Amino acid sequence: MVTLKLNEITTQYRSFVADQVLTAKQLNTIIDYFEDQNRLTRVCLSGVGIVHGLDIQTDGEKTVVVSQGCGVTTDGDLIKYEGATFTRFKLFEDTEAGYSKFEDIGNILELYPEKEGKDAKAAELSKLSNLSEKVVVLYLENYEKEETPCTSTDCDTQGKEQIAKIRILLFNKVDVDLMTASDDVFSDNDTMETYLNLPQVAVKRAILSPTNTRTHLELMGNFVKAINNEPSPLSKLRIGISSLYKDFNGLLDIKDAIGKFKKINDQLNIIYTFSGKEFPLDIQYRYDLLKDLADTYEEIKRLLFDLRISACPTEESFPKHLLLGELDKDPETLYYQYRHSFYPSPIIPHSDERIKEIRCLIERIYLMVHEYDVENEDQIKITPSKIAMNPVSNRAIPYYYETTRQLIKKWSYDKYIKQEAGRNLGYQSQELSAADEIQNPLDYCLNKNDFFRIEGHLGKDYATALRTIDAIKKQKGLAFDVKVLSVDETMDDINIEDYKCHFEDLNTILLAFLKEQECLYHEIASFFSGFSIAEPGRNNYYNHVKELSKVKESATSGNTGEIFVSGTRVTDPAIGTIKGITAAKGGVNFSGVTNFRTITAVEDGLHTNEDDLGFIIKDVFTKNSDREACAITTKIEDRIKEIEVINNASAEIKAIAITHPYEILSFTRATSKLIPTEIADINKTRLDNFGLAVKELCKRTDTYQRALNTVLYKPEATYQRRGFESRVELLLNQLHVNCCAAEKIKVLMDDIEKRKGEILIQKTLSKFIEQHPGLEHTAGVQPGGTFVMVYLGKTRDITVGRPTGLSVEAVPIREEQILARVEAPTTSRTSATSRTSRVIKESTGIISATRVTAATTRNPVLGLELLQPERGILGEGLFTGPTSFKFSENTVIGDFSLPYLCCSDCVPINFMVPAQRVSLRLPEAFVCFKEEMPPLLFEVIPNDGIVEAVTENGLNGGVRLNEDDRFVFDPSLVSEELYGKEISFTVNGQFTDAKIVVFKKPEFDFLSSEPRYSRDGKIAVVNFTTQGDELPEGVTYLWDFGDNTIPTNRNDENPRHEYFLPVNATNTVTVFLTVSNGRCSETIDHNIELIAEPQPVNCEEQVKINLKDGQTVLQSIEKLSSKLKEAVLDPTLQQYGEITKNPDPFISGQRNNEFTNRFMPILDVTVEHIKKRMQDPEDKDFPILTTIYRLQVQLIYNILACQTKGNLKEVQAVLDFIERNLQEFRKDPENLDIDPDKKLHAFLKALSEKKDINPALKDRIIKLISILEAKK
Incomplete structure (x- = not known):
């Protein structure tokens, strides 16, 4: 039966000695040991799988070809195969080896070359109907062949023969699936098909055009469409990230993969879920976040391609076989579904690093989604970065991330592994390196940066943002231009004061007109106020002005007062040259010209002697300055009635020389107050009021003329001329001619409206795009480019027609409609029936965006038909319900850039940046x-x-x-x-x-206790207490104890401090306490005198005091994590408690045999936690751990201090451990100081100077002192 060699690894063997009798077991052990090491070297240090070749081909009917190649199994077998062409097959039965992977699998076919197949009586492959559906497997048949037993004549045995034969087998795919189910290496690395199925995430551009940027809704809608419209990059990104966390987790081994993906998905729902009625102010940055995520995802995909790794593979994966592939693979497909690739060990270059980098990027996706947070930052910053064609890792961290330490570490894997994560650049720089080149990067060479991120302006007033960016640009010498454009602005919002360069010529014409009116009104006032109230019918000043009656007779024949430019002087036929107004190149010079707010020519022209009619008129004007002309006329009439001589005068004299003159003067004054004195004052309301006033004045003028004609030219008239009548006729004729004054102002207003329309067209985003296509949102600008900020105009509600509840908000007006408005005849306009309050509210971060869906409607204010709104910016039916904009006017709502410099047509600061009113x-x-x-x-x-x-x-x-x-x-x-x-x-x-x-400022003081001295007079302990009246929560304390130490308790409210005497020549220290509330700080100081005389004390008593002091310090420690408190602080306190309770047996050395068991565990744990934090200056637990470690060392050396004799054998292990770790702490210059307050050094120094100390112990102490004093 087959035996897996690496199931049981031989870890030891015996070496031989002379004359030793060797056994089979001893020899086999040596063989097993070296064979196992050889196999482990391949598997663990090189890798497993197909190394080279072993490619398969088939014609689908008669032959199967396996090329030359080699591979390594997970049992460490190195297989080299010479290749062969197979034409025959035969059923294979694994009777000899009994390979466990083939159990329960039937119908396994073995392939044979032609000659061997014939000998084995194998069938031809052409008879195998489903050859193309098979999977080719290389099998190493490995087993022990039993030795032949001894016979009566022969017993020459050679031992058990190890058979290893390569066979090429055919399997059904379903059987291969059964084999690979327990193949962890294949399953974890079988990601190619999954990789190929990963979606391609491409984020659409927000392409701007003149037709989709007329309103802020259309503008922001472009980004919403880029995010949501099919094919949606957001949907593909969700699928891709899900696959990374789920399908690749076997390879990547991501901690809490399912939980993290759920959190990512939930957060994406929060960020990218907003209805068609609500657009977030930060929609551009949410679009940027999507691009960041997509770029990171694509970066992960690039690293994932063909990534395989096997760290200590399980030997059961494919111990005696290699999958060579399926025979029905599509020739167009590069990859097999059933083939063992080569799975390298982590020691092979790049594989392990790629895994780590991918994990870093996946963690960055998680952090980017969770740290997306756009807040209204006070500071506008420009940060050097790189253009988007660079990986996200190489760019500056945008301001829409919280930029915690976790994100900083994962932002750039290259910087992270070099321990330079803090050297990333970013808007939020609090957690970045404190190095000046990181905190102030614009002060340093920018050769490596080709982009400037500009951030912090969103939601701010555009004028403030522009001034700030322009100031930074000039201060730092940055080569780019800045522009501001508006959306949703209307012509009513154009403030002429902001664009003076467009109206200078009209202002000159208006000033000339005002001078004409002033001259006329002054003449009227001067003459009519001169009628006598003591002698009715007489003009007291007629003789003085008689010569002036020869003023241009052309005025009586219809002079219209037209104004023209002659040479370089502005003149009027009626009034001659106007002093002080001269034409200048590129504009008009207004030096020496009074810019009238209101005309006071009537008041200034009045004669006010007691005998003058002007005396009464002036008094009434003064006392009733806020009254209308009719009321003032009545007041004057009441005063006139009190004068007897006037009451007795004839009706003709009274009418011609008293009543009509004061009526004319009252209405002339009222008219003069309504004349627009500046171009900015010309508007429909002002013009209508002025026109009504002129109309009323002209009525009184006609009445006066009829009355004068009646008494002068009717045959039956008995009126006797006084000589001033011709002068009255002349002035009344001039007033009559002036009845067209309002029409002159209307001509100016029409031209003003036309120019305002042209300005509106030029300053809007949509018009700018016509001239400069290609605007892109990049959250910044390239050097040599133009940064464009877009702000919200001053939109208003307009109620149309009868109150049907339908309102139109900020309906865009196209260029042709603006021109139609300004070119339409003035008389055709209708007045507005009503106008609601502005709908601009304080910026809350959401724009509610709905359009009316009614048919076109006539706007009574504009006098033109409103556009019928589209059915939806983002799709049919997407916008319904009422509309309200929640951003204040002039708020920056977005930014774009161009890759080149561009400029405006007018003076930039006037055209692009309206002057701030206040x-x-x-x-x-x-x-x-x-x-x-x-x-x-x-x-x-x-x-x-x-x-x-x-x-x-x-x-x-x-x-x-x-x-x-x-x-x-x-x-x-x-x-x-x-x-x-x-x-x-x-x-x-x-x-x-x-x-x-x-x-x-904090008001406080502090008290210090009387110093408590050690018996030897070398240590003084002082307690400090802070005193303050109602110090607020959150104040911080910083103590300087005056002895050049930096103790860990320097930020405590009421600290305790040990002084090692002498501290200086006088033993006097100045203690400073600084209290800060975050913004304001105050420092006070007190002097403390430390004078102590050593008191005789024996060694044992001093040690007991030291032990109590150490225990007190430990008990005062509070700011330590619960984990460290349980692992380090509590065990140390326990030792101090047990020893201080019964110190004598320890001090005398009776219990030295307990040192190793008593102190090694707590020292070991403490050292372990200190090492983890040795290079993290931000770790708050590190200084506390150094204090605990110092007190542990002091406890041990205090116990040994009085043992003057004997060797230190029983405590040697503990002392060696302390010395060894102290050396390790001090070895690396990057490590933090293990003795930051020098208290351990001071303790050891004082102990080394003890007279009766054990020499062996003293040597140890001096060695520790030298370690602490040595440079790192």
Whole structure:
């Protein structure tokens, strides 16, 4: 019967001596030993399976060819086969070897070459009907042939013959399946078919076009489609990851594979499940996460290809056979289903490393999914990285991962195995290396980096984000451009102040028009206010202005006041040259021009002597400045009625020289207040109001003219001319001509609307894409490229028609519709019936996205038909229900990049970055408040802006005016309820980016106990106690005990400290305590005098004191994991407790025979845990373990300190163990210091100076001291 050689491995044999009689057993043992070692070398150090050749071919009918080759079985048999062509077959019966793998398998056929087959009377293969369905197996028939027993004439036996014969067999596939069921090596590595069935995961691009980027819903919908539309990369990725965890686990041996995949699948459901009504703000980063996962998955696939490994294979897998393959393999297929490949040992290069790297990448997939977390970070960062064609491992860690230590370790396998994981780059750099080139990578050479990740801007105001990125770019000298574009913006949102370069010429025309109006209104006021109230019918100033009556007669013949440009001066036929307005290259120079907010020409032109009508008018204007013209007219009329001389005047005189003049002046003043004085002030409401005012003024002008004509030109009139009548006629004619003033402003408004439409087209994302196709979201930009941020415009609700409940929100307006709007006749527009409040809310991370599904509707505000919404951005019926956007206007909602620099058509800062209307800055982000702290000066734009703190419930936010009437932040005024909370501010009611937090500095002190000295006066123990009024939770403590030590308890609230005297020449130390609340810290110090006189004490008493002190230190240890407490601390405390309870037998040496059993276990466990942590400076348990280890060593040497005689044989093993491990601790320079506070060194030094110490023990101590003092 076949015997597996490696079932029982011979591990020893005897060597021979002279004249020894050898037995068969001794000789066989030697053979077995070396044969087993030879077999183990092949199996464990090289590998098993087919090494080379043994390929099979068949014509399907008559022949089977097996080529030359070799292989190794799992029993260590090295098989070399010369190859043969087989034409015959015969039923095979394994009667000799009885190979267990063939049990219960019938109809096994053996192949024969032609000659041997004939001799064996084997049948021709052509008679085998199902040859192509068979599997070829190479079988090593291995068994012992029984020796021939002795006869009466011959007893020349040669021992048992070892038969090893190669046979080529044919099996049915079902029988091979039965054999491989117990073949662990084949089953674990039989992954080729599974590998070929792994899905290809290709993530679609979010391809942007002018038609799918008009609104933020369409824009974000592109990424949702790339994630979800069939063929869905997300679905394929789930299948692929599932296969990695389940089908390849036999090969990869992933811990908790099923549980981890379930967690991954659950988390993917959370990340990628959102309805058509809700798009997350971070949809681009979720898309990036999908690409990261897909890239990592493809990286794993590349490493998995043809990966096979066998570490210590079980000998029962294929101990005496090799599968050569099935005969019906498709010629187009490269791989067999039933064939043993070569399964190398882990010692063979690359196989084991590939396994480890794959495990690392699979763990990274798990960590990436679980650490995906997009938070509203305060800081905007630019991090050097590599372009996406590089493996994820070589890129910087994106900011949308939490970036824990676990992810950092698994991010790059190459860095991990080199212990350089902390040298990855990433946004979250807290857990990365503290090296400056990692924390500030932009300060160092960027030759190895060809990409900049730009992160932290999502959800921020785009102007703030742009300024920050631009500042970093300039500060660090980075070669890329930055642009901002909008979506969902409407023409009503274009603020002319933000785009002055587009309206400078119109502003010049408006200023000329204003000067004309000012001149006219001043003349009206100056003349009509000069009528006398003491002598009705007389104008007190007519003679002074008589010459001015010769003003351009053309005004009476229909002068329209047209404005034109002559040369380089802006002129008006009616008013001549306007001083101070000159044309300049590239624009208009406004130097010397007053930018009027309101026209005061009427008030300025009034005559106000007591005899003047203007005296009463001025007084009424002043006292009723907020009243309308009709009410002011009534007030003036009431005052006039009180004047007797006017009451007695004729009706004609009263009407011509009193009543009509003050009516004209009242309505002229009202009209002047409504004239738009800046281009930015021109809007429909302002224009309508101005038009109504002009209309009312013109009515009064017509009435005045009719009354004057009646008294001057009717035959029956008895009115006697006073001389001023022609002047009145001239001024009334000019007012009549000016009745078209509102139409002039309408012309300007039409041009403004047209230009605003052009600006809207140019600043929107969809229009930009027309000029610059190929925008891609890369979460950054290449050097020499353009980084484009997209922000949300100022969308509004518009209610259309009767209140049917249907609303349209941010319906996109195409270019042709904008042009239609601005080119449509002004008179054809209708006013809005109603307008709801804005639907922009504070950013909460979700956009609710629904479109109306009604037919086209006319918008009464725009005067054009709204677009009929598509049936769905992502698919039919996907968007239903009400819509609400939950992002504040100007919020950055995405970013893209171009691989080249591009620029705008206007001055970039004006065109791309609207000037901030208000701005507020503070020199500090937080303050640590203490008494008599000076206030912080606000930097306010505009200079006259009103600064207010945003607080609740009447709390004081600390804003006040200083002696120079400038706003300052005074921390002493801040209500205590606001301590530790962020305080924000407004300027003129508008929110700003300025924020500050006030922290109260900790108020505390500490006390120190009287020093307690050791008997020999060399150690002083002091207890410290912190005192503070209501110190908040979470404060941290840092002690400096003044003796240049770094003890493990330096962060305790109330520590205990040992001083080894003398500490310095005066034995006086200054102890510092720093208390911090995370932002603010305060330090106080006290001097402590340490003076001790040695007290006589015998050795035994001092040891007992030392043992008690050590026990006290151990009992004070709290911050230790429960596992280490149970394994290390508790056993050490137990030894201290037993020995201090009855110390004399130990100190005298009576129980030295217990040293090995008593101390070796706890020393061994402690050393083991210390070694695990020797190179991890972040491990919090390591310093505590070093303290416990020191106290263990001190316990042992304290016990031996008083044993002045005798040898140390009974304790030698323990002392050797201490010395050996101390040397090992100090050997590697990468190891942490085993004696960080130098207390072990001080203890040994003091003990070595003891006069009556055992010389052998002293030698040991000096050796330990030299180990501690030696350089690593």
